[in-house]
Amino acid sequence: MVWLGVDLGNARVGxxxxxxxxTFAHPAxxxxxxGDYFFAIDEVLNVIEDEHVDHVIVGLPLQMDGTEGKSAxxxxxxxxxxxxxxxxESEDSDSTEYQIPQVSLIDERLTTVSAHRQLFEAHKASNKHRPVVDQQSAVVILQTALDRTREQ
Structure with missing residues (x-):
C-alpha cells in the first residue's frame, strides 16, 4: 500500500x-x-499508476480562520x-482488479512554513528552498495524514 501526497502550487505541484x-513520507x-496546476493531472495519474498508489492526499489551503477561500x-x-x-481510467482499464485510489483533502495551513523550517534545519541554504519547498510541503501534508491514520 502506497499513498501519494500532493501540494498544489502555482509554479510547481509537489x-x-x-x-x-x-509510516514515512518522502519527497517524490x-x-x-x-500557473495552472490542472495541467499536472496527467503526470499525477502516471505516478499513481507507476507507484501503485492506493490513496491520494491533496493539501487543502484553508485560510487561517479555517474558512475556504479561492485557493481551497x-x-x-x-x-x-x-x-x-x-x-x-478505471472504466477504460481491461483489468478487473483495478482499484480506484481514494482521494482525500487535508488542511494544509502552515505546511509551507513547516517545510521551510525543515529545510533550514537540514542546513539547506534558504536560496535553495524554492525548487524543493513544494515537494517538502507535500511530505508534510502526507506525513500528517499518515500520522493521523496511525492515531485512530
Missing part, C-alpha cells in the same frame, strides 16, 4: 510518496505547471477532477 508500511519530485475551492475542483479522471 509530490511525496509513503513507504509501503504507511515536482511537476512544473507554469480550486484545490477541491482539482481533487474532484482527479477523481473523475481516475474513474474514467
Amino acid at each position: 509530490l511525496a510518496l509513503s513507504d509501503p508500511e504507511l 519530485g515536482n511537476i512544473h505547471v507554469a 475551492k480550486k484545490a477541491r475542483r482539482w481533487a474532484a477532477n482527479l477523481e473523475k479522471r481516475l474513474q474514467a
Whole structure:
C-alpha cells in the first residue's frame, strides 16, 4: 500500500510518496505547471499508476480562520477532477482488479512554513528552498495524514 501526497502550487505541484508500511513520507519530485496546476493531472495519474498508489492526499489551503477561500475551492475542483479522471481510467482499464485510489483533502495551513523550517534545519541554504519547498510541503501534508491514520 502506497499513498501519494500532493501540494498544489502555482509554479510547481509537489509530490511525496509513503513507504509501503504507511509510516514515512518522502519527497517524490515536482511537476512544473507554469500557473495552472490542472495541467499536472496527467503526470499525477502516471505516478499513481507507476507507484501503485492506493490513496491520494491533496493539501487543502484553508485560510487561517479555517474558512475556504479561492485557493481551497480550486484545490477541491482539482481533487474532484482527479477523481473523475481516475474513474474514467478505471472504466477504460481491461483489468478487473483495478482499484480506484481514494482521494482525500487535508488542511494544509502552515505546511509551507513547516517545510521551510525543515529545510533550514537540514542546513539547506534558504536560496535553495524554492525548487524543493513544494515537494517538502507535500511530505508534510502526507506525513500528517499518515500520522493521523496511525492515531485512530
